[in-house]
Amino acid sequence: MSRVVVAMSGGVDSSVAAALLKQQGREVIGMMLRLWSEPGKEDSNRCCTPDAITQARRVAAKLGIPFYVVDARKTFHETVVRYFLEGYASGETPNPCLVCNRQIRWTWLFEHALAMGADYLATGHYARVVVGENDRVKLLRARDQTKDQSYVLHVLTQEKLRRSLFPIGEYLKAEVRQMAEAFGLPTALRQESQDLCFLAGEDYRAFLQRHAPQVNRPGPIVTRRGEVLGRHSGLANYTIGQRKGLGIASPVPLYVLAKEVTTNTLVVGTADELGTMELIADRVNWVSGEVPSGPFHAQVKIRYTACLAGAEVMPLGDGTRVRVRFEAPVRDVTPGQAAVFYAGDEVIGGGVIVPV
Amino acid sequence: MTALIYLDYAATTPVHPRVLQTILPYFSEEFGNPSSIHRYGQAAEAAVETARETVASVLNCRPEEVIFTSCGSEADNLALRGVMLAARADGRRRLLTSHAEHHAVSKTAQHLEAHFGVSVGWLPVDEYGRVTPEILRSALTEETALVSVMLANNEIGTINPIPDLAAIAREHGALVHTDAVQAAAYLDVDVQALGVDLLALGGHKFYGPKGVGALYVRQGTPLLPQISGGGQEGGRRAGTHNVPYIVGFAEALRLAKEERQARIEHVRPLRDYLIGRVLESIPDVRLTGHPTQRLPNHASFVFHEVDGNLLLQLLDAAGFACSSGSACKTGQPEPSEVLLALGLSRSWALGSLRVTLGMYSTAEHVEAFLKVLPGLVEKARRLSTLEG
Numbered sequence: 001m002s003r004v005v006v007a008m009s010g011g012v013d014s015s016v017a018a019a020l021l022k023q024q025g026r027e028v029i030g031m032m033l034r035l036w037s038e039p040g041k042e043d044s045n046r047c048c049t050p051d052a053i054t055q056a057r058r059v060a061a062k063l064g065i066p067f068y069v070v071d072a073r074k075t076f077h078e079t080v081v082r083y084f085l086e087g088y089a090s091g092e093t094p095n096p097c098l099v100c101n102r103q104i105r106w107t108w109l110f111e112h113a114l115a116m117g118a119d120y121l122a123t124g125h126y127a128r129v130v131v132g133e134n135d136r137v138k139l140l141r142a143r144d145q146t147k148d149q150s151y152v153l154h155v156l157t158q159e160k161l162r163r164s165l166f167p168i169g170e171y172l173k174a175e176v177r178q179m180a181e182a183f184g185l186p187t188a189l190r191q192e193s194q195d196l197c198f199l200a201g202e203d204y205r206a207f208l209q210r211h212a213p214q215v216n217r218p219g220p221i222v223t224r225r226g227e228v229l230g231r232h233s234g235l236a237n238y239t240i241g242q243r244k245g246l247g248i249a250s251p252v253p254l255y256v257l258a259k260e261v262t263t264n265t266l267v268v269g270t271a272d273e274l275g276t277m278e279l280i281a282d283r284v285n286w287v288s289g290e291v292p293s294g295p296f297h298a299q300v301k302i303r304y305t306a307c308l309a310g311a312e313v314m315p316l317g318d319g320t321r322v323r324v325r326f327e328a329p330v331r332d333v334t335p336g337q338a339a340v341f342y343a344g345d346e347v348i349g350g351g352v353i354v355p356v
Numbered sequence: 357m358t359a360l361i362y363l364d365y366a367a368t369t370p371v372h373p374r375v376l377q378t379i380l381p382y383f384s385e386e387f388g389n390p391s392s393i394h395r396y397g398q399a400a401e402a403a404v405e406t407a408r409e410t411v412a413s414v415l416n417c418r419p420e421e422v423i424f425t426s427c428g429s430e431a432d433n434l435a436l437r438g439v440m441l442a443a444r445a446d447g448r449r450r451l452l453t454s455h456a457e458h459h460a461v462s463k464t465a466q467h468l469e470a471h472f473g474v475s476v477g478w479l480p481v482d483e484y485g486r487v488t489p490e491i492l493r494s495a496l497t498e499e500t501a502l503v504s505v506m507l508a509n510n511e512i513g514t515i516n517p518i519p520d521l522a523a524i525a526r527e528h529g530a531l532v533h534t535d536a537v538q539a540a541a542y543l544d545v546d547v548q549a550l551g552v553d554l555l556a557l558g559g560h561k562f563y564g565p566k567g568v569g570a571l572y573v574r575q576g577t578p579l580l581p582q583i584s585g586g587g588q589e590g591g592r593r594a595g596t597h598n599v600p601y602i603v604g605f606a607e608a609l610r611l612a613k614e615e616r617q618a619r620i621e622h623v624r625p626l627r628d629y630l631i632g633r634v635l636e637s638i639p640d641v642r643l644t645g646h647p648t649q650r651l652p653n654h655a656s657f658v659f660h661e662v663d664g665n666l667l668l669q670l671l672d673a674a675g676f677a678c679s680s681g682s683a684c685k686t687g688q689p690e691p692s693e694v695l696l697a698l699g700l701s702r703s704w705a706l707g708s709l710r711v712t713l714g715m716y717s718t719a720e721h722v723e724a725f726l727k728v729l730p731g732l733v734e735k736a737r738r739l740s741t742l743e744g
Contacts, residue, residue, distance in 0.1 A: 029673060066672060066673065068669040068673075070666065070669070071663065071665065071666075071689060111739055112666070112739060115670060115735045115738075115739055116670065116673045117673060117674070
């Protein structure tokens, strides 16, 4: 009988994941990561609040599985929160969830799971893994395309995927909710949010102001032609593609095109300047473990919420960098976010978009 | 999951089968309220009063000096609050207690200080967690109303020299309370021999039920009740008697005394063997608490650079139920105040492990435990240093 550690959050997805594993007759252990939160804001963190811990504990008791909370606050702060602050300091829009998945869930928690004698680490992510030819594990989009989370899992290697289970990836969210009821799990509907867990429901700008005030200095707003249009309040306060809140009177709508950190300049332009035909991504992970031998066609996603866009992906050098050429201009290509390459439902790989 | 071996008898104990049999009728046939006039009430009252006599005979006191409470913590609370608030009448406002007390005492002392104008003196402890007579003597003043020092420590097992401490306190006219909750399973709780004025007990530590305790209060000790209502317990603790649990408490305490020697002879050799093997088979380990002046079923350690909570989780997954100094289920471990009071640094104090044996412990349990512990300490050590 295989032993599985399931990462539980107290929410319906990971609860049902645990229930399904238990139903499959596996030996299930629930674990919850205690992640870093700002001192004094422990109760409003998005995850691992005392309430969430209690909820997860109730689910575990209901399923008759052991449940442990593990303290990952220090390592989370040193990796994820630091990465987040450094990302903004370098003018990027970081995606800390990717770092969390790689460094916290599939390294730190993964090691704890193995130490517990587990064969697998399971989570409540909407994604699928299947074993393909040559025993190679493929990472696939979830059956519920609207909930698919394969984007944030592209950082996983063969070694990790081989020992990963995503029990709810084969179900629609509505089915997961029904199963939660059928299993008799406490399904108190909690607010689902895309916010970062450690922001405690507040805007990231206020967080940055407290933790890295030096990264956010006012500077000029200019056009591509170098025309100064006004002042910005600090580069970190803006996102590529942003239209509102620029504070510039202009006959046509203006959008944030780029952030030039060396000159502390915010570059803006019109809608037709917003599209990008090309991007470079770095720190690429190839899910198969092998670098493709040459350029290939793929559907590329440049943000968690973006649509897929047709492109040619060209591995550069040893394959840790790629050039992505889109078939049509793509909006809002944002350094710091990931570009993830799909062939149909399969995740081929992905990397972090770098400034050009 | 793997079957669990229970090595956490200091946390709680199963109800002794004989105790359980004694209790059961009082849930059904003998369900009366001891305060009632009728014969149901009379039967229940007789049961409570018989229980009180049993407890008094173990404590070597009069029955009317025993107050039944809902738990050991309530008994400690009643002792500290009851005495300190009553003592305000004659101007004594000082409470002396130690840095190594159970929270039922230390948090109560802090509360009395913060809200009731009580002045608390915190007695330092020696490297084994003991309050020495010298320490106490130098801290006592004419203002001292009460000295509260535990008989045996729950985390580190150390036994305090209560008779010596009590004699010194009395010379200064101070009352003496001892939290004997952890001690009563194995130590003599004769209040005359101990020389104390108040002594707290909790039933579930000696194979009695949870949710019942008792406080011994020497006759004539001024005590302000903390729960008012009906006139139960001589007007010192209101609330309908929990008859079955009180009966069970008394039977468990009686058995603890009757079987004390046999129980000690059962656990002590196993415990000694366990301590010896842990100390010789694992690097960077220390025994906490006194090497000999400790509860006979109690072993406690600290491992350097180990997350104690993580070690407990690994042990549980491997089939062994143990404890640490500071039980924490929320993944936010703080080092135990008791361990810090011994002078241990944070990097030692966070790696604590408590192994406590009991009536169902066997040599096989201990052997199986010793077989897995070194590997799990090693795993926990490796994981504790894992960064990102």
